[in-house]
Amino acid sequence: MLTEENINLFKKVARKLELKKSDFFIRENELCNLIGIVESGTLYSYFEDADGDIIVNELYSKNAVVTSYRSFLTEIPSPAFIKAYSNTIIYVVDKELYNELVLEHQFLLLFKKIIEELFVNKCFKETSLVKLKAKERYLELISVRENIEQDFPQHLIASYLKIRAETLSRLKSLDLHQGRK
Known part of the structure; x- marks a missing residue:
């Protein structure tokens, strides 16, 4: 950093x-x-x-x-x-x-x-794409880049994570129901 x-x-x-x-x-x-x-x-x-x-x-x-x-x-x-x-x-x-x-x-x-x-940054992304499931990639991203969801719309974040926007929406919904932000 x-x-x-x-x-x-x-x-x-x-x-x-x-x-x-x-x-x-x-x-x-x-x-x-x-x-x-x-x-x-x-x-x-x-x-x-x-x-x-x-x-x-x-x-x-x-x-x-x-x-x-x-x-x-x-x-x-x-x-x-x-x-x-x-x-x-x-x-x-x-x-x-x-x-x-x-x-x-x-x-x-x-x-x-x-x-x-x-x-x-490049290594982090490559490793997460290979080793982590979609939910884990999402949680890792929001923990490393705290303001990412305020800075970018869901469809760009989903594309970055290599998932569909609908999948990201579902993951976010599940996290909110489980008490995570």
């Missing part, structure tokens, strides 16, 4: 990017040359399947690291869209500045922390 000190150091060198609801941070097949930290608002990363259905890959809210990291590192077009779900402010650093900053010790350590955050 990024500390307040990490975030403040990042903000000192970053520029502010403001997105309105439904604006794109990156579109599929574009090169991603930005890495950022969400100051306020929410975004989600998604793919479109062959039928045009949205498959949510990640949900971003305050203090989340946001980028199409594979594209950022490799200069290969992004495989996903990242779209603002609400009006959003992100502090961003472009690839050129990033390459300059990693030559400085304190920023190298900062970007190491950012990379660790991205990696841990």
Whole structure:
């Protein structure tokens, strides 16, 4: 997890990017040359399947690291869209500045922390999809990301968990009847 000190150091060198609801941070097949930290608002990363259905890959809210990291590192077009779900402010650093900053010790350590955050989130999601049942994935998600249900609608959370919205609704209903929130 990024500390307040990490975030403040990042903000000192970053520029502010403001997105309105439904604006794109990156579109599929574009090169991603930005890495950022969400100051306020929410975004989600998604793919479109062959039928045009949205498959949510990640949900971003305050203090989340946001980028199409594979594209950022490799200069290969992004495989996903990242779209603002609400009006959003992100502090961003472009690839050129990033390459300059990693030559400085304190920023190298900062970007190491950012990379660790991205990696841990990816591992968490992959592990939970393989090992946990739908209910366990849901309970784990709301315990790790406390405001997720206030930040995003049920259909995006369900897609992120790889379950149908109806299944999520049923799980939430069962949890409320059992005294959980």
